Amino acid sequence: xxxxxxxxxxxxxxxxxxxxxxxxxxxxxxxSLTVGGTETAGVSRTTIVAEAAEDRAPRIxxxxxxxxxxxxxxxxxxxSAVIRELxxxxxxxxxxxxxxxxxxxxxxxxxxxxxxxxxxxMEITGSASKIEGLVQILLQGNYRILxxxxxxxxxxxxxxxxxxxxxxxxxxxxxxxxxxxxGILRHEAPDLLEDESHA
Amino acid sequence: MDKRKKIxxxxxxxxxxxxxxxxxxxxxxxxVWATLVGEGVRDVFGYPGGAILPVYDALRKFPIRHILVxxxxxxxHMADGYAxxxxxxxxxxxxxxxxxxxxxxxxxxxxxxSIPMVCITGQVSSKVLGTDAFQEVDITGITLPITKHNFLxxxxxxxxPALREAFRIAQSGRPGPVLxxxxxxxxxxxxxxDFAAAAPQPYRPHPMLSADxxxxxxxxxxxxxxxxxxxxxxxxxxxxxxxxQVRALAERTQTPVACTLLGLTAFPASHPLNLGMMxxxxxxxxxxxxxQADLLIACGMRFDDxxxxxxxxxxxxxxxxxxxxxxxxxxxxxxxxxxxxxDLKEILETLLPRLPGRDGAAWxxxxxxxxxxxxxxDIQQLPDNGHLYAAHVINDIWHVTNGDAIVVTDVGQxxxxxxxxxxxDSPRSLITSGGLGTMGFALPAAIGAKLACPEKEVWVVxxxxxxxxxxxxxxxxxxxxxxxxxxxxxxxxxGMVRQWQEKFYEKNYECxxxxxxxxVKLADAHGIRGAHVNRRAxxxxxxxxxxxxxxxxLIDFHVEQEDSVYPMIxxxxxxxxxxxxxxxxxxxxxxxxx
Numbered sequence: 001x002x003x004x005x006x007x008x009x010x011x012x013x014x015x016x017x018x019x020x021x022x023x024x025x026x027x028x029x030x031x032s033l034t035v036g037g038t039e040t041a042g043v044s045r046t047t048i049v050a051e052a053a054e055d056r057a058p059r060i061x062x063x064x065x066x067x068x069x070x071x072x073x074x075x076x077x078x079x080s081a082v083i084r085e086l087x088x089x090x091x092x093x094x095x096x097x098x099x100x101x102x103x104x105x106x107x108x109x110x111x112x113x114x115x116x117x118x119x120x121x122m123e124i125t126g127s128a129s130k131i132e133g134l135v136q137i138l139l140q141g142n143y144r145i146l147x148x149x150x151x152x153x154x155x156x157x158x159x160x161x162x163x164x165x166x167x168x169x170x171x172x173x174x175x176x177x178x179x180x181x182x183g184i185l186r187h188e189a190p191d192l193l194e195d196e197s198h199a
Numbered sequence: 200m201d202k203r204k205k206i207x208x209x210x211x212x213x214x215x216x217x218x219x220x221x222x223x224x225x226x227x228x229x230x231v232w233a234t235l236v237g238e239g240v241r242d243v244f245g246y247p248g249g250a251i252l253p254v255y256d257a258l259r260k261f262p263i264r265h266i267l268v269x270x271x272x273x274x275x276h277m278a279d280g281y282a283x284x285x286x287x288x289x290x291x292x293x294x295x296x297x298x299x300x301x302x303x304x305x306x307x308x309x310x311x312x313s314i315p316m317v318c319i320t321g322q323v324s325s326k327v328l329g330t331d332a333f334q335e336v337d338i339t340g341i342t343l344p345i346t347k348h349n350f351l352x353x354x355x356x357x358x359x360p361a362l363r364e365a366f367r368i369a370q371s372g373r374p375g376p377v378l379x380x381x382x383x384x385x386x387x388x389x390x391x392x393d394f395a396a397a398a399p400q401p402y403r404p405h406p407m408l409s410a411d412x413x414x415x416x417x418x419x420x421x422x423x424x425x426x427x428x429x430x431x432x433x434x435x436x437x438x439x440x441x442x443x444q445v446r447a448l449a450e451r452t453q454t455p456v457a458c459t460l461l462g463l464t465a466f467p468a469s470h471p472l473n474l475g476m477m478x479x480x481x482x483x484x485x486x487x488x489x490x491q492a493d494l495l496i497a498c499g500m501r502f503d504d505x506x507x508x509x510x511x512x513x514x515x516x517x518x519x520x521x522x523x524x525x526x527x528x529x530x531x532x533x534x535x536x537x538x539x540x541x542d543l544k545e546i547l548e549t550l551l552p553r554l555p556g557r558d559g560a561a562w563x564x565x566x567x568x569x570x571x572x573x574x575x576x577d578i579q580q581l582p583d584n585g586h587l588y589a590a591h592v593i594n595d596i597w598h599v600t601n602g603d604a605i606v607v608t609d610v611g612q613x614x615x616x617x618x619x620x621x622x623x624d625s626p627r628s629l630i631t632s633g634g635l636g637t638m639g640f641a642l643p644a645a646i647g648a649k650l651a652c653p654e655k656e657v658w659v660v661x662x663x664x665x666x667x668x669x670x671x672x673x674x675x676x677x678x679x680x681x682x683x684x685x686x687x688x689x690x691x692x693x694g695m696v697r698q699w700q701e702k703f704y705e706k707n708y709e710c711x712x713x714x715x716x717x718x719v720k721l722a723d724a725h726g727i728r729g730a731h732v733n734r735r736a737x738x739x740x741x742x743x744x745x746x747x748x749x750x751x752x753l754i755d756f757h758v759e760q761e762d763s764v765y766p767m768i769x770x771x772x773x774x775x776x777x778x779x780x781x782x783x784x785x786x787x788x789x790x791x792x793x
Contacts, residue, residue, distance in 0.1 A: 014339070014351075017340070017343065018343060021343050021344055025344050055530070058407075058526070058529070058530065059527050059529075059530070059531055061407065062405070062407050062525070062526035062529075063527045065405055065406055065407060065526070066347075066405065066525070066527060067348075068347075068348040072406075
């Protein structure tokens with residue numbers, strides 16, 4: 001199954017290599033990886049989507065925490081979360097096909113961000129399935145996708161959950177359910193590909 | 200001899216040594232030593248070279264003994280052996296490029312066995328970093344997966360904080376090796392050295408540590424209701440210093456103890472509740488006990504494939520409590536019912552006051568019955584049939600040394616015979632490469648152990664194959680004037696590989712017979728005394744001679760060539776499906792063969 005981890009890490013040279021090297025060492029394939037800034041200076045946020053058996057998540061998390069410079073790890077796939085991805089598509093388009101593509105963009109809530117005599121560029125944000133839906137429609141309509149760039153997923157838990165805030169408030173409730181480790185309680189992971197409501 | 204002594208002396212404490220308690224301007228090179236002194240380091244194992252020369256140049260000002268090795272792999276194993284024998288952090292030093300890469304096997308050995316170690320390497324100047332300069336290698340990249348953490352230090356002012364952090368990381372939680380790579384220009388420039396200000400971040404316990412009241416209650420319930428409990432003792436007991444607590448747990452609940460290879464010295468061999476070693480070459484009754492147990496209490500061990508056999512058939516009747524400091528080990532190989540994640544000593548101290556005594560007689564009696572006459576391991580009493588067996592050699596060394604020596608083994612058949620026939624009663628008295636299984640480990644690791652514990656008798660037990668991998672360190676023994684006894688179990692084969700070829704490759708002894716030098720002459724060439732032993736009758740007297748000799752002594756034991764280690768679990772087989780000692784094998788064990 002696909003796991004989605006959010007790891008807050010110190011913004012230091014080489015830390016990303018440590019994170020990716022860990023997945024390689026654990027023989028776990030990374031499907032997508034995004035890295036960027038956070039609300040805290042000096043802290044980077046990475047979202048890692050990885051393919052692994054369901055029961056391997058605790059070990060992956062535990063191993064991530066063992067890396068120096070990893071501050072916080074959250075298995076967001078196990079919680080209600082907003083998961084988004086951004087894609088840019090360059091599509092071959094001329095006068096005859098342009099208007100159809102404009103309509104398609106509107107249906108998918110994509111934006112046209114560049115227009116050239118023989119091509120146009122669409123920008124779309126959403127869940128992976130939404131992006132894949134657009135790609136599928138384009139291919140079925142015999143449009144030529146000249147280039148596609150996808151960011152990989154970013155994820156954030158819904159609601160008030162925020163590890164930094166909880167810590168600042170002195171909440172010491174363990175983030176990890178110890179039962180996870182005694183094999184008694186199995187978490188039901190929601191379908192990661194489920195489309196978040198966009199309407 | 201004088202010249203040799205002089206060399207050794209110049210590297211010992213010189214009178215005008217420096218200890219800096221106040222902020223002082225120092226070069227980066229001086230900072231390295233000053234920080235090591237501050238961390239309590241007295242011995243460093245290393246090999247100089249271009250990119251680390253500034254550091255070596257500054258050594259004379261500091262009260263640190265440097266042991267010049269013959270190959271950097273030796274430095275890493277020595278630091279490792281030093282750490283295993285003492286429990287303190289071992290320190291190895293090397294230059295950039297090949298010096299650094301030669302450390303790699305030793306670092307991986309320490310990583311797999313969770314040994315606290317700090318390796319310091321020189322690196323080319325930061326100005327040419329990344330240009331494939333002479334002797335430049337990306338050692339932090341290379342060692343990334345085999346260190347707990349590593350640092351590339353480019354600025355003088357970062358040296359002390361990085362080194363202090365390295366010591367903190369190496370020792371805290373589950374220990375392991377840390378590498379600090381320091382560019383040459385950082386060694387040459389100066390900065391204010393302030394030991395106190397360079398203090399590392401306080402240890403942040405792993406956030407997934409969890410031994411809450413619910414799991415403690417569940418563990419207590421399992422312990423109270425178990426009829427056939429068994430403690431699995433691992434090396435974590437030594438790391439945690441929980442020897443007394445494990446002993447109290449065993450005695451209070453009358454629970455027998457099975458040890459992993461690295462856990463052998465964590466529980467006294469002579470204790471009536473100690474069953475012995477488990478796993479691939481564990482004794483039959485130990486593995487049977489595991490398969491029949493209804494509760495396993497795993498203390499500081501990681502269910503390595505060498506101790507579980509086939510996972511699908513492992514301890515099928517047992518509930519499992521896993522007490523372990525590394526959350527990544529919980530449910531890795533074996534699914535457990537209760538995971539108590541944290542420091543073993545603390546967790547046992549929480550459990551112990553709440554545990555009632557227990558009558559374990561029935562279960563202990565059942566295990567005794569399984570032993571049958573296989574338990575009569577007194578091979579001393581066997582008549583001499585003219586053959587010299589490795590088991591006799593180990594058994595005699597155990598007798599003669601009263602079980603008090605630190606034994607440092609290599610990897611292979613002799614390692615397993617050592618584990619079976621040398622009964623260790625004191626913690627840290629067996630030093631061996633378990634996880635990585637590094638041949639060539641014994642001789643250098645013994646040098647480290649001897650420096651850590653100069654008052655202890657140290658024995659190397661190595662095979663003829665592994666010994667040749669690192670035997671140049673004999674010269675290090677001589678230069679450092681160390682009293683180390685060396686027993687080579689010489690069977691003319693890469694014995695364990697030959698045993699596998701015998702059992703699983705139709706006796707196709709491909710590339711396992713090996714020619715060795717005359718080890719006694721080799722020792723002699725180094726100025727080390729030695730003796731050959733071919734007869735069982737000569738074992739004890741020669742071991743005595745070695746012990747009485749003031750300097751290092753090497754004994755080349757020419758043992759039975761095609762002897763095998765029994766019992767043995769074939770790879771992939773279940774723990775109870777052991778290949779037992781064949782009937783014609785003169786080394787006891789008869790009636791209980793299946």
